[in-house]
Every structure is written in C-alpha cells, then in structure tokens.
Amino acid sequence: MTKIGTICYIKKDDEVLLQKKSKELFGGDKYNAPGGKIQEGETPEVAVIREVKEETGLSVSNLVYHGFIDFYDGDESQIAWQVHVFSTEEFEGELEVKTREGVHEWIHKNQMPYDRMWEDDKYFVPQVLEGKLIVEGNFYFEKGFGPIYKHSITIK
Secondary structure, three states, rough: OOOOEEEEEEOOOOOEEEEEEOOOOOOOOEOOOOEEEEOOOOOHHHHHHHHHHHOOOHHHHHHEEEEEEEEOEEEEOOOOOOOOOEEEEEOOOOOOEEOOOEEEEEEHHHHHHHEEEEEOOOHHHHHHOOOOHHHHHHHEOOOOOOEEEEEEEEOO
16 A cells, blocks of 8 residues: 655755654665655645654745655555655744654755665755756665666656
C-alpha cells in the first residue's frame, strides 16, 4: 500500500531549514526538509503544517505547492511513497534545534549537502528552491531504497 507524505522547504533569506534525521528513523542520518505522513482525513497542506510544527516548533503559512513525486522501492508496479512538496518563506515560532526527529540547521542554498541527502533530492530540490513546479516526478530505487536505477521528472 502506498504511503503518502509531505515535505516542506522553509526558506529564510538565502538559507533553507534542513533536518538531519535521527539514526533510528527512516532516512536516518540523511538531511531532509521537515515533513511526514498524512493522517486519515488530512489534506496534504494540513498535514505538512502539522508535521512541520511537530518536528520543528515552527508554524508555517503561505505555502507554495510544488506538486508530488512518486517513489518506487524495487517494484515498478507499486508506488512505495507519494510525497507532496511544499515551500514557504513565512513562518513564526521558536525553532527547536534538536527533537526526536533529528537536528535542525539553516544551510545556505548554495551549500546544500546533496551527498548526504536522498539521492533524488539533487534532481528536484534546486528547482523547488527556485520556485518551479513539479509536473510529474518518478524515482525508481533498488529494493530497500538503494540506488536510483531510473527516474523521470518534468519541471514547469
């Protein structure tokens, strides 16, 4: 069954808030933007607002919806994850630097640690940070979310 999630790139001046996931969690030790699973009855926007607040302590608003990406985990007939991608420059609250989810830090957009992020990020995150929209994205990982063996992404 497909898991549906969200992710939000929070921008401040020329920096982006990233989270280095706790080792014991899915994607542990990788840098990623805050986000998480959509709960039953939630829209992607409601879910991402809730997840960002839970993970960072920040309340986000004026979200830009960039589209969604489908991720496959060794089986091209089944989407493993569908992730709705958002960004914003509007937020308030006190950033919780360290939480159960991981450690948060502001990173300059020109120094994104793509070598320590999910392999797919280098294909779409720069576009999102420029404000572009994802029309369609598909990333096919080897089983166990190993290396990507093919992908397609259309950016508008």
